[in-house]
Amino acid sequence: GNSVTQMEGPVTLSEEAFLTINCTYTATGYPSLFWYVQYPGEGLQLLLKATKADDKGSNKGFEATYRKETTSFHLEKGSVQVSDSAVYFCAQIKNYGGSQGNLIFGKGTKLSVKP
Amino acid sequence: SQTIHQWPATLVQPVGSPLSLECTVEGTSNPNLYWYRQAAGRGLQLLFYSVGIGQISSEVPQNLSASRPQDRQFILSSKKLLLSDSGFYLCASIRASAFFGQGTRLTVV
Numbered sequence A: 001g002n003s004v005t006q007m008e009g010p011v012t013l014s015e016e017a018f019l020t021i022n023c024t025y026t027a028t029g030y031p032s033l034f035w036y037v038q039y040p041g042e043g044l045q046l047l048l049k050a051t052k053a054d055d056k057g058s059n060k061g062f063e064a065t066y067r068k069e070t071t072s073f074h075l076e077k078g079s080v081q082v083s084d085s086a087v088y089f090c091a092q093i094k095n096y097g098g099s100q101g102n103l104i105f106g107k108g109t110k111l112s113v114k115p
Numbered sequence B: 001s002q003t004i005h006q007w008p009a010t011l012v013q014p015v016g017s018p019l020s021l022e023c024t025v026e027g028t029s030n031p032n033l034y035w036y037r038q039a040a041g042r043g044l045q046l047l048f049y050s051v052g053i054g055q056i057s058s059e060v061p062q063n064l065s066a067s068r069p070q071d072r073q074f075i076l077s078s079k080k081l082l083l084s085d086s087g088f089y090l091c092a093s094i095r096a097s098a099f100f101g102q103g104t105r106l107t108v109v
Helices: none
Strands: A003-006 A011-014 A019-021 A023-026 A033-038 A044-050 A056-059 A062-065 A075-077 A086-096 A099-105 A109-114 B003-007 B010-013 B019-026 B033-038 B044-052 B055-058 B065-070 B073-078 B087-094 B098-100 B104-108
Touching: A003 A086, A003 A099, A011 A019, A019 A109, A023 A033, A023 A086, A033 A062, A044 A062, A044 B098, A099 B033, A099 B044, A099 B087, B003 B087, B003 B098, B010 B019, B019 B033, B019 B087, B019 B104, B033 B073, B044 B065, B044 B073, B055 B065, B073 B087
Parallel strands: A011 A109, B010 B104
Antiparallel strands: A003 A023, A019 A075, A033 A044, A033 A086, A044 A056, A056 A062, A062 A075, A086 A099, A086 A109, B003 B019, B019 B073, B033 B044, B033 B087, B044 B055, B065 B073, B087 B098, B087 B104
16 A cells, blocks of 8 residues: 655754655555654644656755655755754655545654754 | 644543544635544554545544534544543645644643
8 A cells, every 4th residue: 555654763963964864655656745844842834745756846945856766755955954853754645536635644753953 | 725723732631531622624615634643653643534524534443533513624532532542633634735733732641
C-alpha cells in the first residue's frame, strides 16, 4: 500500500548549517507530495508541495524536488535558523476513487537548531 | 481560504471519562474531513474520515468514534477514555491540499 518513510530524528544543527531531511514514498500511481511543519505548541502548516514528477516545491528557503526515479522528496535548506526548529512531516495524498483525500504521513523529524 | 476551528487546545481527563472533541470548518462546503492522532514518539495516524453528513469511515479500530452531524462539523468521541488515548489530535479538511486545526493535546491520567 501507500506509505511514507522519512529519516528519524532528532536532528541537531548549528545555525547556518545545511539541512537535508530524507523522505521516500511508495505509491500506486503518482501522488502529490507535501512537507508540513509543526512549530512548538502549534498545529500543522503546509511548508511546500509538488504535484508531479520533477516539480520543485519551495518556501521560506526550503526546497524539495519530486523524484519519480528514486521515489523521493527530500527536504533541503541551505542555511538553517534557530526559528526553523520544529517537527517536519513528509506526506502524500492517497486518492480515494478519483476524489483526492487522506494524507499519509511519515513519522516526523524533529529539527533543533542551536545558535 | 478555509479555516478549521478545533477545541479545546488542551485537555486532561481521567481514565474512564467520556470525550468530545469538536471541529468546525469555515470557507468551504461539503469538505472531506479527517481526524488524525499523533501519539508520543509516533507519526500521524488517520483515525476517521468523512465525505459527507452521517458518513464515517474508520481506518483503525479504536476506543473512539466519530460523527458528522452537519456539513462543516466533525466530532470525535469516546465513552470511556484509556491511558493509550493520550496524544495530539488534529482535525483536517483535505482535497487537493489540506487545512488543519490547531490540534488538541489530550492527556489521560
